[in-house]
Amino acid sequence: MKKFSFSIILFFCFSFTVLAGQPSWTKKMSKAVFTLKTFSADGELLGSTSGFFVGEHGEAISSYAPFKNAAKAVAIDESGKEWEVEKILGANETYDVIKFRVTIKKSQSVELATANPALNSPCWILPYKGAKSLVQTKILKTETFNTDYTYFTMSLQSPLDLVGCPLVDESGKVLGLIQPKNSEGDTLAYAVGAAFAEQLKLTGLGLNDPALRAVHIKKAIPDDLNQAQLMLLMAGAQDSLTFATVISDFLTQFPKEPDGYVSRAQQSYSYGHFDEALQDINRAYELSPQPNYLYQKGTILFAQDKYAEAYDLYQSLFDSSVRSADLFFMASQCKAKLNDSIAQQALLDSCVAQFSRPLLKEAAPYLLVRAQVRLQANRFRDAVADLNDYEQLMKSQLNDNFYYIRYQAEVGGRLFQQALNDIEKAIELAPQNEFYYAEKASLLVRVGMYDDAITTSKALIQLQPDYSDGYLFLGLSQCLKGEKAEGIANLQKAKELGDTQAEGFIQKYK
Template sequence: MKKYSLTIILFFCVSLTVLAGQPSWSKKMSKAVFTLKTFSADGELLGSSSGFFVGEHGEAISSYAPFKNAAKAVAIDNAGKEWDVEKILGANETYDVIKFRVAIKKSPSVEFAAAKPAVNSNCWILSYKGSMSMVQAKLQKMESFNTDYTYYTMSLRSSLDLVGCPLLDDNGKVLGVMQPMNSDGDTLAYAVAATFANQLKMTGLSLNDPALRAVHIKKAIPDDLNQAQLMLLIAGSHDSLTYTSVISDFLKQFPKEPDGYVSRAQLAYSHGRFEDAMHDINMAYELSPQPNYLYQKGTILFAQNKYAEAYDLYQSLFDSPIRSAELFYMASQCKAKQNDSIAQQALLDSCLAQFSRPLLKEAAPYLLVRAQVRLNANRYRDAVVDLNDYEQLMKSQLNDNFYYIRYQAEVGGRLFQQALNDIEKAIELAPQNEFYYAEKASLLVRVGMYDDAITTSKTLVQLQPTYSDGYLFLGLAQCLKGEKTDGIENLQKAKELGDTQAESFIQKYK
């Protein structure tokens, strides 16, 4: 029994130590392994690990943990040469693996094992930390995960830091990527299937992946066009630097696709670089003559104050598949800038005609615009109709200003009772606004409701004693009611407070 135990001890001492007699394939495989170092944005070393190339164009895999919060990473090969990590290709924090591309023209890559090894078979761990080392271990257990991949457990006692190193079978083919040990004294080592790390890739949603967002190194564009287009869309909600980078990479990867030019045009437009925006939208239209690109070109022309040209573009789209309320609205804005109110109103009519009744909330902004245009054109009752429709759509979101605008339209249309109702509603919503009390008092005087005018004017005087309108309408209502002495006295106060109308009323009723 003692002899057997001694045999086991000797086996571990030999097999788990850095071996002098290495397998014949070790020299070739050693070229694919490198030391990895990661750094923060200010250059501070964050972590170190091993990694290895899995492709001929710098594709490599390693441990994810050192990349967390890293802004830069370098791979140091066995000749001591440093290569920057230029792009992240995918990551999985749960299994602590990451795939990336190193800025190297041609890289020596490993070969993946075609078949699973047997339990209790020998395996090798290839490490490079300044010098190359080979560590032998024995497979103790293999477990399946994600259906197609294997998680390896090995018997191992080694002081070497093997995280990120390749786990190889007896033929030098890669099985897995070494994982951290559970504790310093642990006699077991673990590896996740290298094929799992190798299949990691960027998708359209990768920019929102917490694991990838924690890595501040440039992310690759997905190879699939649909996924790349989705990433381009999502990048628009990220910071400007990320968005600019994604657009640039998309254009390099898909130079014949219009989406990249459209996105770059929109970004240039948002920064006021209209000439650049125009160039890119023209490029997009050349690649794919879609009407919505002409619409965007019209928007750029509008921003450049080229209203006639913008209108011509919009007009050319009236019978196109993108005929819409927004299209007619923008055309109406061109006419407004050209001071053509007749054409502006006609185009707003066409804008609202794009909606069927009952109206939906999408029509509300256009109703409000047309109401204001009609009000300015003295089409008071038409303006009231629009404002009534707007009220029905936006009832829970109305403020005092809305009721004041409709009050003005109703007064102009001689809809006095409705006007009184609306100015009272405005007062209810803004009870400290003295201007609304003055408007109400003025209307009450106009329609001959003198007692109500006196009450409203007194409230206004109490609210704002230095506001001349309170005394003006109080005095005027009193004079009209026959209370000339009190009325003239209040008109005199209005005059003293600077009201220019008060003197004429004093002379009239004195």
């Protein structure tokens, strides 16, 4: 009994000695330190470390490494309560630090030191629940990095895992964040300046930062509006979920800025949710009456088949800052949908007129559309002129279909030699397309080049023996050349293969 009492006395004496030797700030600061666990998307534990709060609303810093590939992280405070990491505020993989915010409403934060202590000054490392395990050390070396920040080297022989814990000076102010040792058994400890970790923040380009992309937890929107707008722009190139998340956060943070509504309108439009898109673009225009928002509204109205409304909106912008080839083109499309081909052609003329000569490639799509519209309106030579300009701009990217379209325009405009050149070019690019041979043979017959028509027709028959056009044009050419017996025999073959014109020619030439 006496021995047991003596042990109790020794225990209390020892405890008193440890507590009496601790700095006065230990208990308060212990509330700012937490242990942290990270998890993959399927719930697997990835890693754990320590960290501490640097702000009163859950802002905290810790080691970056455990966050790599993490989809979830929780901070566990001194009392054992878990707080989920809500948003990443910044990260630097080189110095193994990350800043984030947890879902706690109010947090006990540390105070950062504004000056470094002298070398060999005593300092402490405060572990999670560290009131009874405070580790004393001393500064052996300081190095400056990134101009304004300090990297600390200390003596240390503690067996505790102290990575992510705060390095604290005699006054209770935090100097740094403890980093991993260089090797097992290392008697030195290292800390990156806490001020460096605390100042980390996301920029507009943050979504493309490899260190941040490797963390699959939501990223915060930058506080600076310009940077937030840049992030919103960059998010458009990310997956749709990331884009939607950034839009939502931007609108929460900047509800009076039109950019968030415009981005959401664009995403709604891409999903075919036109009513929602229209509502958001109207809201953006209310906040900032810019012509380009009206232009986007016109695009939404067009998608809703409200062509007259869309045209009126486009027309109101003809003399605005958004006057462009695309504006006139969209207006022409409205008129096409309203079956007003005269207005459509006039608007396409205005569209192409937005480009000066020599033309650049940007004009090519509009030239091609106008050529096709002119072709449909029987303005054949005008269509050829547009297609000639298009050819000059897109020479290396032309296919057989282009030459066939121009061939049609040239035939309509009675430019027969040019038409023959183009149908031959189409055959050169698509030598197995029997339709082109038939078109060539037909034109050769029309211009009286019967020998060439016979040669082309025979080539067509060799390519496709069951294609009636080969026999039709061969027979017709032979009849016109005076070889009626052979010609009628080939016309008869065309008839047997189902050609409905052959019988009329047989009756004419027999």
